[in-house]
Amino acid sequence: MSTQVIVINGGSSSGKSGIVRCLQAVLPDPWLRIGVDDLIAALPPALTDAGGGIQVGEQGRVGIGEGFRAAETAWTTGIAAMARAGAHVIIDDVFLGGASSQERTRALLDGLDVLWVGVHCDAAVAAGREIARGDRVSGMAASQAELVHEGVRYDVEVDTSRSEAVDCARTIAAHLRERP
Amino acid sequence: MSTQVIVINGGSSSGKSGIVRCLQAVLPDPWLRIGVDDLIAALPPALTDAGGGIQVGEQGRVGIGEGFRAAETAWTTGIAAMARAGAHVIIDDVFLGGASSQERTRALLDGLDVLWVGVHCDAAVAAGREIARGDRVSGMAASQAELVHEGVRYDVEVDTSRSEAVDCARTIAAHLRERP
Amino acid sequence: MSTQVIVINGGSSSGKSGIVRCLQAVLPDPWLRIGVDDLIAALPPALTDAGGGIQVGEQGRVGIGEGFRAAETAWTTGIAAMARAGAHVIIDDVFLGGASSQERTRALLDGLDVLWVGVHCDAAVAAGREIARGDRVSGMAASQAELVHEGVRYDVEVDTSRSEAVDCARTIAAHLRERP
Amino acid sequence: MSTQVIVINGGSSSGKSGIVRCLQAVLPDPWLRIGVDDLIAALPPALTDAGGGIQVGEQGRVGIGEGFRAAETAWTTGIAAMARAGAHVIIDDVFLGGASSQERTRALLDGLDVLWVGVHCDAAVAAGREIARGDRVSGMAASQAELVHEGVRYDVEVDTSRSEAVDCARTIAAHLRERP
Numbered sequence: 114m115s116t117q118v119i120v121i122n123g124g125s126s127s128g129k130s131g132i133v134r135c136l137q138a139v140l141p142d143p144w145l146r147i148g149v150d151d152l153i154a155a156l157p158p159a160l161t162d163a164g165g166g167i168q169v170g171e172q173g174r175v176g177i178g179e180g181f182r183a184a185e186t187a188w189t190t191g192i193a194a195m196a197r198a199g200a201h202v203i204i205d206d207v208f209l210g211g212a213s214s215q216e217r218t219r220a221l222l223d224g225l226d227v228l229w230v231g232v233h234c235d236a237a238v239a240a241g242r243e244i245a246r247g248d249r250v251s252g253m254a255a256s257q258a259e260l261v262h263e264g265v266r267y268d269v270e271v272d273t274s275r276s277e278a279v280d281c282a283r284t285i286a287a288h289l290r291e292r293p
Numbered sequence: 294m295s296t297q298v299i300v301i302n303g304g305s306s307s308g309k310s311g312i313v314r315c316l317q318a319v320l321p322d323p324w325l326r327i328g329v330d331d332l333i334a335a336l337p338p339a340l341t342d343a344g345g346g347i348q349v350g351e352q353g354r355v356g357i358g359e360g361f362r363a364a365e366t367a368w369t370t371g372i373a374a375m376a377r378a379g380a381h382v383i384i385d386d387v388f389l390g391g392a393s394s395q396e397r398t399r400a401l402l403d404g405l406d407v408l409w410v411g412v413h414c415d416a417a418v419a420a421g422r423e424i425a426r427g428d429r430v431s432g433m434a435a436s437q438a439e440l441v442h443e444g445v446r447y448d449v450e451v452d453t454s455r456s457e458a459v460d461c462a463r464t465i466a467a468h469l470r471e472r473p
Numbered sequence: 474m475s476t477q478v479i480v481i482n483g484g485s486s487s488g489k490s491g492i493v494r495c496l497q498a499v500l501p502d503p504w505l506r507i508g509v510d511d512l513i514a515a516l517p518p519a520l521t522d523a524g525g526g527i528q529v530g531e532q533g534r535v536g537i538g539e540g541f542r543a544a545e546t547a548w549t550t551g552i553a554a555m556a557r558a559g560a561h562v563i564i565d566d567v568f569l570g571g572a573s574s575q576e577r578t579r580a581l582l583d584g585l586d587v588l589w590v591g592v593h594c595d596a597a598v599a600a601g602r603e604i605a606r607g608d609r610v611s612g613m614a615a616s617q618a619e620l621v622h623e624g625v626r627y628d629v630e631v632d633t634s635r636s637e638a639v640d641c642a643r644t645i646a647a648h649l650r651e652r653p
Numbered sequence: 654m655s656t657q658v659i660v661i662n663g664g665s666s667s668g669k670s671g672i673v674r675c676l677q678a679v680l681p682d683p684w685l686r687i688g689v690d691d692l693i694a695a696l697p698p699a700l701t702d703a704g705g706g707i708q709v710g711e712q713g714r715v716g717i718g719e720g721f722r723a724a725e726t727a728w729t730t731g732i733a734a735m736a737r738a739g740a741h742v743i744i745d746d747v748f749l750g751g752a753s754s755q756e757r758t759r760a761l762l763d764g765l766d767v768l769w770v771g772v773h774c775d776a777a778v779a780a781g782r783e784i785a786r787g788d789r790v791s792g793m794a795a796s797q798a799e800l801v802h803e804g805v806r807y808d809v810e811v812d813t814s815r816s817e818a819v820d821c822a823r824t825i826a827a828h829l830r831e832r833p
Contacts, residue, residue: 131785137337138784143360145335145368155325157317158607180323187380188325194374200367241819244678245671247518279781311605318604338787421639424498425491427698459601497697503720505695505728515685517677540683547740548685554734560727 114226116289117196119144119203120218122265123232124257125173126243128273128281129205132232135282136203140289145195148205152188160184173252175209189221196225207257212264230285231262231270238274294406296469297376299324299383300398302445303412304437305353306423308453308461309385312412315462316383320469325375328385332368340364353432355389369401376405387437392444410465411447414438415454474586475652477556479504479563479645480578482625483592484617485533486603488633488641489565492592495642496563500649505555508565512548520544533612535569549581556585567617572624590645591627594618598634654766656829657736659684659743660758662805663772664797665713666783668813668821669745672772675822676743680829685735688745692728700724713792715749729761736765747797752804770825771807774798778814 119136123129133146153167160166165180189204196202208214219227234242236258243254269288271281299316303309313326333347340346345360369384376382388394399407414422416438423434449468451461479496483489493506513527520526525540549564556562568574579587594602596618603614629648631641659676663669673686693707700706705720729744736742748754759767774782776798783794809828811821 128785131782131787134787135781135784137339140337143337143340143364145332145337145364147335151331151335152325155327155331157320157323157325159317160323184323184325184380187375187378190378191371191373191375191380193371195367195371198367198370200364200371238817241675241817242671244675245668245818247674277778277781278785308605311602314607315601315604418637421495421637422491424495425488425638427494457598457601458605497699500697503697503700503724505692505697505724507695511691511695512685515687515691517680517683517685519677520683544683544685544740547735547738550738551731551733551735551740553731555727555731558727558730560724560731 115291116228117201117225118193118222118227119230119285119289120222120227121203121205121230121232122208122215122261123234124207124239124254124261125249126239126246126254127232127234127258128242128278129232131278132271132273132281132285133203133205135279136285139279139282139286142201144201144203146203146205147192149185149207150205152185155188156181156184169250169253171252173250173254173256175253175257177209186217186221189218193222193225196222208261208265209257211261214261215265226290228269228285228288228290229265229267231265231267232281233262233270233272233274234258235274295471296408297381297405298373298402298407299410299465299469300402300407301383301385301410301412302388302395302441303414304387304419304434304439304441305429306419306426306434307412307414307438308422308458309412311458312451312453312461312465313383313385315459316465319459319462319466322381324381324383326383326385327372329365329387330385332365335368336361336364349430349433351432353430353434353436355433355437357389366397366401369398373402373405376402388441388445389437391441394441395445406470408449408465408468408470409445409447411442411445411450412461413442413450413452413454418454474650476588476649477561477585478553478582478587479590479649480582480587481563481565481590481592482568482575482621483594484567484599484614484619484621485609486599486606486614487592487594487618488602488638489592491638492631492633492641492645493563493565495639496645499639499642499646502561504561504563506563506565507552509545509567510565512545515548516541516544529610529613531612533610533614533616535613535617537569546577546581549578553582553585556582568621568625569617571621574621575625586650588629588645588648588650589625589627591622591625591630592641593622593630593632593634595634655831656768657741657765658733658762658767659770659825659829660746660762660767661743661770661772662746662748662755662801663774664747664779664794664799664801665789666779666786666794667772667774667798668782668818669772671818672811672813672821672825673743673745675819676825679819679822679826682741684741684743686743686745687732689725689747690745692725695728696721696724709790709793711792713790713794713796715793715797717749726757726761729758733762733765736762748801748805749797751801754801755805766830768809768825768828768830769805769807771802771805771810772821773802773810773812773814775814
């Protein structure tokens with residue numbers, strides 16, 4: 114079987130988005146990229162401003178409510194359907210619940226050939242890059258750096274504190290399964 | 294049955310996105326918004342830079358290739374799956390093919406209760422707003438103003454050259470079907 | 474003498490930026506546009522996050538501290554110098570202090586030929602457009618709609634609740650003074 | 654005398670903006686940041702679309718016309734005036750003409766205490782980051798990597814292919830002159 118979905122998991126400011134854009138550039142087939150940031154952009158104000166949705170609180174800690182969880186499940190179900198309809202999809206995600214987030218995602222992607230990718234970045238380096246980008250709440254990078262990988266199992270892991278995004282993308286591309 | 298999907302169709306700079314944001318604010322349930330601009334943002338460079346994808350040419354005319362069409366079909370299939378999984382979805386679209394675009398979309402949304410909305414705007418007004426927003430290729434608004442509505446059938450139509458976005462949203466909201 | 478600086482004053486979501494882009498498109502000479510939003514983007518986090526700078530509080534009310542005021546004075550002094558060095562400049566501003574803001578700006582633009590433009594918009598219409606754009610704190614439009622015009626004297630006034638941006642721009646352009 | 658202006662020069666995708674944001678975060682006084690990208694954003698369409706202005710051509714090569722040059726001179730004159738009026742200013746620039754660009758800038762900043770900073774980045778690394786960011790014309794990074802430093806003299810030089818942005822910022826901060 115050949116890879117239909119690439120799930121990229123990493124903390125805020127770990128460099129996932131840059132790797133995803135490089136993957137799109139280096140892979141010969143067209144791959145769509147969709148991330149949790151797109152889901153957040155799709156939400157109504159009621160699910161980003163207040164209880165029930167997603168909020169960023171003290172120290173950049175992210176809170177998730179039931180309304181957000183319900184939207185996320187429908188969203189991922191839809192992405193799975195895109196892949197079953199023939200699209201190659203890269204999902205750019207942040208597993209705030211670690212292994213339990215992976216299990217939830219795995220269940221929704223049932224039957225698809227998924228490549229699980231972990232994007233690591235030293236917490237201190239990610240915190241510095243958070244300052245450099247200037248568009249994220251301070252503290253998100255540090256609070257998520259370890260958390261999102263707890264108990265998660267990967268097919269391939271990269272570290273953006275040690276390698277450039279384009280090199281990480283090449284490493285990931287080398288792990289894609291091709292139909293024989 | 295109650296409305297599960299709202300499809301908003303209108304030309305570039307007709308004011309669709311503003312109406313969609315107002316709809317999200319005025320509707321009591323949470324509605325996700327997903328548009329053709331999100332699909333374009335999800336595409337790899339190979340499908341936006343060159344043959345096979347989507348390009349904006351002379352006078353803002355948009356060209357569509359087979360690669361884009363294939364991605365769009367999988368994408369809309371996925372959005373339909375989100376709605377079937379329980380999400381309320383507003384699709385912000387541009388029917389470059391008029392009635393044939395609607396038929397293609399209708400087939401992919403099969404079995405869902407869809408409210409079809411036409412967003413009109415005088416071509417000259419839309420062209421002026423295209424200048425005012427400053428982020429679109431000149432000519433798109435004028436070339437699409439009539440084209441996208443050719444042969445399309447709607448449940449409700451609004452005109453942003455005559456009404457504010459929030460009033461258009463209220464008109465649309467009044468047409469939503471609620472389960473008895 | 475001919476106009477060297479156009480100062481456009483209006484509340485949040487009154488449609489100033491659209492008018493400014495239309496002015497740049499319709500005027501035959503090149504005009505630079507610089508606004509208070511550019512100053513805010515230039516500030517360090519210490520002047521946008523906390524005391525001493527600029528913050529948006531309850532109901533979209535904007536608070537200004539001494540640090541912001543000092544930066545703004547140097548900034549406007551610099552824009553005046555750009556105009557004295559030969560650039561045509563459109564300043565997109567929000568006179569939170571009404572007449573006193575105008576006096577402060579007038580003093581810094583000393584010796585330059587300035588066209589003062591007021592951009593009005595019904596408070597209710599501006600509040601609706603604030604929802605439609607979706608990127609401003611709720612309440613800014615309503616709280617600023619009248620406030621910013623208190624005691625201010627204009628060479629020309631336009632109303633975006635009654636006219637399109639490009640028509641407002643043409644009205645303003647007709648008031649530019651040309652050297653005989 | 655103490656440093657009034659920091660001029661940061663480096664090629665496209667060399668990481669200047671990230672360093673500038675880190676500098677603003679680590680320096681105790683408030684520093685304004687203004688860059689050539691802000692000038693380009695201030696220009697009318699006539700100076701970015703066509704002859705006389707600035708354009709990005711084949712291989713990301715940037716062409717500069719007389720209209721752009723005139724606007725740039727007035728712009729830098731204004732930034733110098735901001736600094737003379739008491740603002741601390743960080744200028745984020747790209748010396749397409751190398752030493753001659755520096756001379757032009759130096760003349761306009763006459764009488765100010767300027768810290769000249771060179772931001773280096775290996776051409777191949779910058780080209781990879783250009784792909785990762787996904788919002789620049791392909792080729793700009795490679796074509797500017799060496800070009801912008803030709804004959805330029807610096808007070809301090811950093812290399813983002815070897816150090817993180819926040820560390821580069823600390824190196825630069827250590828070179829600021831303080832009034833005794």
